Amino acid sequence: MSADARDLLRVEDLSREFGLVAALRDVTFSLAPGEVLGVVGQRGAGKSTLFKLLSGVHLPSEGEIAFGGEPVTLQTVSQAQDLGIVAVHQHPEIFPHMNVMHNVFMGQEIRGEGLLRVRKEGRMLQVTRDLLSSFDMPKELAEEPITNLSDEQIQIVALARALCRPCRLLVLDDALEALSYARQEILLERIQELSDDQIAVIMSGDDLRQIFAVTDRILILYQGRQVAVLRTEDTTPRDIVELMVGSNRQGRITPVIWAYENYHEAQRQTDDLRQAQRELKQSLQEKDSINQQLIERLENQVEALDQLNLALQETGRRVLIEREAERKALARELHDQIIQDLLSYNYQLEEVESRIGEAEQRRELSRIRDSIRNVVGSLRQVCSDLRPPTIDNHGLSAAIRSLVSRWTTQTGLEVDLTIDPELGRLPEPIELSVFRIVQEGLRNVQKHAEACRVTLLLQRTPKASLRVYLADDGNGLERPVDLAALTENNHFGLVGISERVSLMEGTLDFSVPADGGLELEIEIPSPYPSIRS
């Protein structure tokens, strides 16, 4: 080694014995400011002993340390620290009753000016927080009791403790091992920065990749002896490992190298994989949460739609009921007021007619009276269309019978009518609806079917609901039956029927038999629960 005067540290023949055991023998090297020296060797090779001699923990048995050009005897750690030699030891020691900040600043507190030189806790807290965040750790840890921290976090605290001291030589004994891959990278970067600031670093480690990444030279120890100091550029991990395990045992080297290289490669890949896994998990979680939101929104919309539908149905039912009520009122108005008035005018006219002698005028009056009677007749027809008078008094069967007989008279078509005698009375809205359905159905037959025979059947089914069956042998419909298309063509009849059926929560079936015609089959559940059982 060249004994350059500009060397920061020069170590000559450094030895240390513990009892009879020689932990370190005849180590000699020098270090320039800003230089990074890696120290490698197997366990028990003397790495930690060397570091403890350099940082003032132990005194050397023999040999000399010169720092900054002056020979020094490092009696205590604080003496070494005063010179600017700061160490992070392999197993960080902590102060268990104190928080992270006090651990970091122990032995080098920031003091105020003045006689008493009290501690400046605020400044220390800030520096601690900055150091923690520079290692990607949460700032809040600064006031946390140190015993709550993980091993890795404690190692970071030990590093922070070293990094916040004024320093010319930083000694890192296996500082990387406890750290995660990401933090190892941060520390390696930090070492590079320190080196750029002319701070010398001596570091040991098992991971040759890291040693090769940052060091300028590598010192190899084997069983306490210095085997070589090599420039990192001029060597390869293979050479280093050969020297580390003792170069005289060639046979065992290759597997060891293989193991070393593979071990570190595997470790790196594991870290990469872990990172990837974490990211994947995160993105999956994000996607999951978006899906979840979509599903929820969809569910909400479906629910809202359901409610809207219900409301719509309810509205439809109300409209129908209101319409029926209005029709009823109108029919009553016509029947009780207008028809009665007309009849009384007719009666008056008849009296006038009996009093008039002139035949011409009597004929004229008689003609007017006939017209009035016709008007009354058609008004009665209107009334009964508006409100089948029989339905209120005699029930659905009577109303249907009267409707059918009237219809037969009007159209001359024979209706094969069967009404279940067990039909009985149903609630007024249902009776009216069924009546309207039959009315509409017959009107359809009359309008479009050109049928010869019509069959109408009303009966109770074993399921205790009302079944309405209306069939004709007319033109029928185009198959398949499409209500939407019918609506577009202004054929509202079937659509109206289907609306009424659905409002009663019933079912409607069209079938178009092969030999023509149309069959409507409607089933309406009974509103009386007791009948159902």
Add this chain to the structure above:
Amino acid sequence: MFLKNLQKLLKENIREYGMFIALFVIMAIFTVTTDGIFISSRNISNLLNQTGYIAVLAVGMTLVIVIRHIDLSVGFLAGFLGAVAAIAMGFWGLPVYVVIPMILALGFIAGLITAYPVAQLGIPSFVASLAGWLIYRGLLLLVTAATGTIIIQNDVFNAMGNGYIPDINLGILPGVHKVTLLLGLAAIVLSIISSISSRRKQQAYDFEVLPYDMFILKLVFTSALVGLITWVLAGYNGLSWTVVVVLLVVGIYHFITTQTVLGRHIYAIGGNPEAAELSGVSVKRLTFIVFGSMGMLSALSGMLFASRLQSATTQAGTLFELDAIAAAYIGGVSAAGGVGKVTGSLVGAIVYMSLTSGMNLMNVDIAYQYVVRGAVLAAAVIFDVATRRSGK
């Protein structure tokens, strides 16, 4: 919210507040059993004067135990130095203003002598200070052998243990010590101001601070406590010089342990000596300082005791060290080192002396007194250990 905060505060500081609660309970019990004699101004004043020399020792002992050591020699060192003070004034004719600093310096040196084998040679402090206990006991017998009890006739010296601070006549509140009240008021005002300013400072740096309501509660509580004690003391002769000395000592040591780097390092050594050494804290140097301060406080304690008896006796200082150790443990000092407060030890000393005083007032046989004191000590340490475990 308020109750939740209170619960949290109590839970986190149960060890600290447990002592105050214990003191309160003990005082309440004695007040009832002695028909209020215990809480009378005169008794409280006496009690505090008796506590004085133990409290001073307990303060020093706190630091010794915190750095994981023990000092058994302090009792007879106090007795011996008290005798030296008596001799210096009585036989050598030295003025009291020379004697007091001289004895303090001697105590400091004696402490350093105890520290030497501990710090430099690595001898367990129990052994080293046991040797000191024997030596100082021998020395005490030696210096008092010729004369037996030495009467002290110096009024200034005797005032330390028996005197009260002077009063001024304001023409109001006859029978009440006005200066004591004013001092108490000043103490309350100062503590409120300093609490508020330190809270502001901490908030400025984003430290975790107490919730506002708890902060106010704590201020009100401590103010009330100080006010009450002042009022009780003012009802008799006011502040005694002993109490003034104790308050000064506690104040200085409290400041050192909580505010200075030195104090932080003492606790660091107690927590983990190896780590302290590696952090550049000189364990040796601090061991010398702590034992030195212990020796100095022993000297002070010895003088307080001699002044109270107005004489130096052959038995002075007997068992002081164990009383001081007990007070420190009752005051929450951890036997494992690294934990313990100076103010806690003061309260511990008051608790310990309250037991003695109260049981004396009740005419309890001395045999039972020892049993009760032992039980309280055991309970205090068990409580300490149990709460620490649950805190982890």
